[in-house]
Amino acid sequence: MNTARGARARARIEVTAAIKDAARRQLAAEGAAKLSLRAVARELGMVSSAVYRYFPSRDDLLTALIVDAYDSLGEAAEAAHAEVADAEHAHRWGVVCEAVRTWALAHPHEYALIYGTPVPGYTAPKSTVPAASRVALLLIAVVRDAYHGPGVARPTLPAELQAEARRMAADLAPDLPPETVAALVAAWAQLFGLVSFEVFGHFRGVVEDREAFFRHAVGNLAHGVGLVYPKSAGRGTGR
Amino acid sequence: MNTARGARARARIEVTAAIKDAARRQLAAEGAAKLSLRAVARELGMVSSAVYRYFPSRDDLLTALIVDAYDSLGEAAEAAHAEVADAEHAHRWGVVCEAVRTWALAHPHEYALIYGTPVPGYTAPKSTVPAASRVALLLIAVVRDAYHGPGVARPTLPAELQAEARRMAADLAPDLPPETVAALVAAWAQLFGLVSFEVFGHFRGVVEDREAFFRHAVGNLAHGVGLVYPKSAGRGTGR
DNA sequence: ACATTTCGAGAGCACTGCTCTCGCTTGAGA
DNA sequence: TCTCAAGCGAGAGCAGTGCTCTCGAAATGT
Numbered sequence: 001m002n003t004a005r006g007a008r009a010r011a012r013i014e015v016t017a018a019i020k021d022a023a024r025r026q027l028a029a030e031g032a033a034k035l036s037l038r039a040v041a042r043e044l045g046m047v048s049s050a051v052y053r054y055f056p057s058r059d060d061l062l063t064a065l066i067v068d069a070y071d072s073l074g075e076a077a078e079a080a081h082a083e084v085a086d087a088e089h090a091h092r093w094g095v096v097c098e099a100v101r102t103w104a105l106a107h108p109h110e111y112a113l114i115y116g117t118p119v120p121g122y123t124a125p126k127s128t129v130p131a132a133s134r135v136a137l138l139l140i141a142v143v144r145d146a147y148h149g150p151g152v153a154r155p156t157l158p159a160e161l162q163a164e165a166r167r168m169a170a171d172l173a174p175d176l177p178p179e180t181v182a183a184l185v186a187a188w189a190q191l192f193g194l195v196s197f198e199v200f201g202h203f204r205g206v207v208e209d210r211e212a213f214f215r216h217a218v219g220n221l222a223h224g225v226g227l228v229y230p231k232s233a234g235r236g237t238g239r
Numbered sequence: 240m241n242t243a244r245g246a247r248a249r250a251r252i253e254v255t256a257a258i259k260d261a262a263r264r265q266l267a268a269e270g271a272a273k274l275s276l277r278a279v280a281r282e283l284g285m286v287s288s289a290v291y292r293y294f295p296s297r298d299d300l301l302t303a304l305i306v307d308a309y310d311s312l313g314e315a316a317e318a319a320h321a322e323v324a325d326a327e328h329a330h331r332w333g334v335v336c337e338a339v340r341t342w343a344l345a346h347p348h349e350y351a352l353i354y355g356t357p358v359p360g361y362t363a364p365k366s367t368v369p370a371a372s373r374v375a376l377l378l379i380a381v382v383r384d385a386y387h388g389p390g391v392a393r394p395t396l397p398a399e400l401q402a403e404a405r406r407m408a409a410d411l412a413p414d415l416p417p418e419t420v421a422a423l424v425a426a427w428a429q430l431f432g433l434v435s436f437e438v439f440g441h442f443r444g445v446v447e448d449r450e451a452f453f454r455h456a457v458g459n460l461a462h463g464v465g466l467v468y469p470k471s472a473g474r475g476t477g478r
Numbered sequence: 479a480c481a482t483t484t485c486g487a488g489a490g491c492a493c494t495g496c497t498c499t500c501g502c503t504t505g506a507g508a
Numbered sequence: 509t510c511t512c513a514a515g516c517g518a519g520a521g522c523a524g525t526g527c528t529c530t531c532g533a534a535a536t537g538t
Contacts (some may be wrong), residue, residue, distance in 0.1 A: 048495085051520075168445065186433065189432045193433065218424075251484090275526090277525065483534105499519105504516090
């Protein structure tokens with residue numbers, strides 16, 4: 001029942017999509033700061049006030065792009081993971097992380113939109129939560145599979161954090177030990193720390209072979225959440 | 240020869256400082272996006288065009304604030320470290336990291352300015368490098384002391400990364416083993432991943448006791464760079 | 479004392495987000 | 509089938525922005 005109850009309704013979703021597309025193009029080209037509602041209107045041959053029939057404000061347009069960006073990233077990660085769904089767990093972990101990095105480098109401005117400085121009126125309006133969670137859920141799923149399968153080590157946890165870890169586990173993955181969930185959340189944040197530093201240029205003049213560096217760092221993150229590498233030796237690329 | 244060769248020169252540095260102060264106030268209050276050159280001019284009772292005598296563009300004003308923010312953060316970290324300069328190395332590491340977090344939470348907009356989305360014309364103009372490096376240098380110093388002292392473990396490194404690690408070590412800390420330097424750089428990025436997620440609100444609804452969580456994660460980072468905790472037992476808060 | 483530079487003020491340009499009004503078109507109910 | 513409200517695009521307009529240019533006045537160096 002999505003399919004157009006009338007020409008008008010159909011036109012509306014088409015125009016809405018066209019606006020988002022033009023906006024996304026501008027975003028990719030110039031960054032969120034320079035995204036101008038009037039410019040997208042111009043590109044579509046309409047007048048600026050007409051755009052307001054579709055998005056009540058510039059920030060609402062941006063919010064729509066945020067959700068799309070989360071989904072685009074989540075989709076990329078999920079697709080990459082699907083291709084190795086029955087490989088070694090540590091390898092799957094690495095593939096997901098590398099998909100995140102690859103997507104971020106290919107869409108730096110969209111990445112900045114979701115993991116950079118939040119927009120001023122930044123209350124993530126609930127509707128973004130599912131899209132925003134996709135990568136995290138993937139990482140959780142990989143560790144869950146490992147936990148219910150052969151090899152996962154149980155990290156240790158100081159006493160003062162065990163209550164909080166239990167809370168997190170109850171929310172995120174009740175079937176995993178709290179220690180693992182806590183390590184997972186930390187690894188999640190640290191993964192995006194690595195990606196952000198690279199995308200935002202903090203590695204410029206510091207790290208040269210960033211891909212190899214990233215693979216290694218991500219392997220250590222996997223180790224931190226308890227994933228063990230197949231070929232025991234020094235944890236390598238997970239290949 | 241800094242001290243005013245004339246009333247004019249003195250006035251100039253005073254006005255420059257006043258502009259930066261007003262700008263910093265606006266930045267702290269509303270964020271970089273809403274920082275308006277005309278508004279700071281208004282606050283100082285001057286006309287907008289006059290401000291251009293001191294800063295050639297709005298982005299140049301922002302750049303000046305960026306350098307200041309790096310310095311402010313670096314100073315906070317150094318001060319915190321100085322107070323525990325002869326404590327256990329892992330503890331010193333933790334104190335520096337917590338100082339970074341505390342400063343970031345106290346100055347979210349300034350933090351966003353330096354570790355969030357880079358400004359469009361984002362070529363860090365060399366002059367920012369020393370200020371930007373202060374925290375990293377502190378972390379390196381802590382590990383260096385540990386390495387030249389009693390306890391530091393040597394991380395392992397896959398073959399494919401050893402050349403790059405040697406390169407980094409040559410640039411950053413020739414007296415440390417390449418494996419340690421590589422781990423240090425990763426920990427550096429991961430630290431800011433943790434801080435950014437908290438400041439930018441990605442932990443909202445996920446992590447509740449963020450301070451305890453951070454201490455724990457930072458302890459693991461210390462472990463990752465080879466710092467060993469005094470009381471052997473499970474690595475705890477570093478107390 | 480003169481010439482030069484430095485500075486603040488003001489006007490102005492091109493642009494932005496956003497509001498409001500005006501007609502035209504569409505579509506659903508009488 | 510006709511009607512009337514809702515949806516929509518165009519246009520004008522407001523307040524604000526970054527930035528440029530010109531013009532006098534003040535401070536400076538010779």
